[in-house]
Amino acid sequence: MQIRGLFHIHTTYSWDGKVTLDKLASLCRKERYKFIVITEHAESINDKVMENFIQKCESLSTGDVIIIPGLEFICNEIHIIALGIRGHFSQHKDVEDLINAIHNNGGIAILAHVSYYKEIPYEKLKNIDGIEVWNVRYDGRYAPSIKALRVLRKFKSLNNRIVAYGGLDLHNEHEFGKLSIVMEINDNKQIDYDTILNLLKTGNFKVTNNLIVINFNNISALSLMPIVILRLIHTPLHLTKKIVVKIFKIIQQISNLR
Numbered sequence: 001m002q003i004r005g006l007f008h009i010h011t012t013y014s015w016d017g018k019v020t021l022d023k024l025a026s027l028c029r030k031e032r033y034k035f036i037v038i039t040e041h042a043e044s045i046n047d048k049v050m051e052n053f054i055q056k057c058e059s060l061s062t063g064d065v066i067i068i069p070g071l072e073f074i075c076n077e078i079h080i081i082a083l084g085i086r087g088h089f090s091q092h093k094d095v096e097d098l099i100n101a102i103h104n105n106g107g108i109a110i111l112a113h114v115s116y117y118k119e120i121p122y123e124k125l126k127n128i129d130g131i132e133v134w135n136v137r138y139d140g141r142y143a144p145s146i147k148a149l150r151v152l153r154k155f156k157s158l159n160n161r162i163v164a165y166g167g168l169d170l171h172n173e174h175e176f177g178k179l180s181i182v183m184e185i186n187d188n189k190q191i192d193y194d195t196i197l198n199l200l201k202t203g204n205f206k207v208t209n210n211l212i213v214i215n216f217n218n219i220s221a222l223s224l225m226p227i228v229i230l231r232l233i234h235t236p237l238h239l240t241k242k243i244v245v246k247i248f249k250i251i252q253q254i255s256n257l258r
C-alpha cells in the first residue's frame, strides 16, 4: 500500500507559524495524509513547551495520522532539522556540536533547504544524516533548483548513504500538500511512528509535487537530466501542468533508454 505524508511543517509552536497542530491534523485526515513531520523553530521552544509539544503530537497521532515531532535549529546561519529527538536541548554555537547533540539524543540531523545558503560548510557537516534537496519555499513547487541538485551530487560524493528529502517549509494553510513524500508499506505492516521514522531515516520514499515523482535516493547523473531540463524550461515558457508532465515523462524515457 502506498501512503503519503508531509515534511518540514511549522505550526503555531513556531513564532512565525500560522496554523495550529490541531488544524493540521484535521487537514491530514481530510486529505488522507498518513504522516506529517513537524519541524518547529528551536528558538521558540523551551523545556516545558517541548514537553507539551511532544505530548500534543502523541495525543493527535491516532491510527490514521502519525505526527512526528521535530525541531529546526539555526546555528551559524545553517538550519538543521532534528527528527526523532525525545527531549529539548539548548542551542549550540557550532554546527558539528549541534549534530552530535542530536545524535546523542537519539535523533537524526538534516540540513534544511540546501539552495538557501551562499556557501555550505561541507567539512562541518560530515556527520549529517540527510539534506532537504527540494524545499517549496525556496525552490518553488514545480521542480527542485539546479543549485540544490548540484549540492545533492556533492553530498552524495562525500557520503553515499546521505538521505535526500523534499519539504514544504509550511507556515500557512494554503501551502498544505504542494509537495509530499510517498512511501510503500506492506499491507500487513502496522503504520506507526517507528515504521514511518525508519522509512524516513533509510530513504525509502519518493517525493512528488502531484505532477512529477522523484526518487532522490536512487538517482544517477542521467536521471537528473529530466529535472534539470524541466527546471530550465518551465519558468520562461509558462507551460501548463499537462505539458510539464508530458515533457518530463518524455525526457525521462529518453534518458532511461541511453
Ligand SMILES: [Zn+2]
Binding pocket: 072, 079, 112, 113
Ligand atoms: Zn529554515
Ligand SMILES: [Zn+2]
Binding pocket: 008, 010, 039, 072, 112, 169
Ligand atoms: Zn523551516
